[in-house]
Amino acid sequence: MPSVTIVDETLETNPNQAMMARFDEAAEKLNLDPGLYKFLRTPNKELTVYIPVVMDDGRLEVFKGYRVQHSIVRGPCKGGIRYSPDVTLDEMKALAAWMTWKCAVVNIPFGGAKGGVICDPSKLSLSELEKITRRYTAEILDIIGPDRDIPAPDINTNEQVMAWIMDTYSMHARRTVSSVVTGKPLGLGGSRGRREATGRGLLFVIQEAAKHLDLKVPRTAVVIQGFGNVGSVAAELLGQAGYRVVAVSDVQGGIHNARGLDIPRVLQHVQKHKTVVGFPEAEPLTNSELLELPCEILIPAATENQITSKNAGRIQARVLCEGANGPTTPQADQILEQRGTFIIPDILANAGGVTASYFEWVQDREGYFWKEELVNERLGEIMVSSFREVVTYAERHRVNNRIAAYMLAIDRVAYHTKLRGIYA
Ligand code: GLU
Secondary structure (H helix, E strand, C coil), rough: CCCCCCHHHHCCCCCCHHHHHHHHHHHHHHHCCCCHHHHHHHHCEEEEEEEEEEECCCEEEEEEEEEEEEECCCCCEEEEEEECCCCCCCHHHHHHHHHHHHHHHHHHEEEEEEEEEECCHHHCCHHHHHHHHHHHCCCCHHHEECCCEEECCCCCCCHHHHHHHHHHHHHHCCCHHHHHCCCCCCHHCCCCCCHHHHHHHHHHHHHHHHHHCCCCHHHHHEEEECHHHHHHHHHHHHHCCEEEEEEEEECEEEEEECCCEEEHHHHHHHHHHHHCCCCCCCEEEHHHHHCCCCEEEEEEEECCCCCCCCCCHHHHCEEECCCCCEEEEEEHHHHHHCCEEEECHHHCCCCCCCCCCCHHEEEEEEECCCCHHHHHHHHHHHHHHHHHHHHHEEEEHCCCCHHHHHHHHHHHHHHHHHCCCCCC
């Protein structure tokens, strides 16, 4: 098994290399069997599809998309679909593996997958977006399904996109199959609380961290990068819980008010202007300035590789709670560890979304829908117990929280693999 030497430049730019570096470190600490090491390092399937679409102006365009299934060992594959010009196969491979580890950390019966289409949704009409979604679904139809692989929303996809996937799949199946995707609209078999679940999950683990580190909530300053489905809900819930959210941002830039932002008013501003920028009761700042603000809790809730060897030394937060997948590079981890930053790693911190997706899948299959209080209560139980498990594991094995989460997850998937054996 190769030992981890963190010198490679691509560790800061390629999410798959970044994921593998952590996997290798955890596997080495677990003394993982060399065969299992090879098996768990490799995805189960990688599908590349080409999506022809007649655009609104009559032009025929071809988009490239992927679905990567990393593991089916603990159950059907599970993971989102993102639409972005930055989608690459390596990114999909990393995100699919992260889904496997994430589902194992919170101990839900799924493996991991991820999909994406290389496109810029801000330049597409609704009807072009629908055509891309339906044709992409048709191209990956054979490998998805309620018992095979269950997509969900991710960056630039939402309830409407899930409704189109569900409908396309159902038309081919000649019956309504609501459990083929999660994150659907409520009326189509979605779950109460699913939309807010990733942000609410962040609140649960932050509250546990606050207890663990003895932070005094009313004075605790929070900075959030990203104001999409994860960041905006986290801001709202943390504000309601008494935290002082001092800065938030989106792709266009950030806003800062050291006394605390009035989050309901920021949300109103975003509804009207489609960005946090220009909010009157705050000073503007850039996304990189935002990450370096003095605060107790920093929540990167945007995209990968935001905290790198270049800025990690200037991160002032006591707690780094990763709302995004892969926001911190392995080099940055080392710097943050020296600085004593308490990291709540992505595969634990943002697992609230997939946990509520699991609840949605269960409700669809039962045909019986839960009250929102029950969804939130069960979500809280899972997030709190998973946080405690990871922190206890880290203390017991003298590793940091990230490596503890990977070790816990890899150990669980390895255990299931051994039980099932390898089909030949
Ligand atoms: N896209 C989300 C994630 O990265 C949710 C995945 C899901 O619910 O399947 O965790």
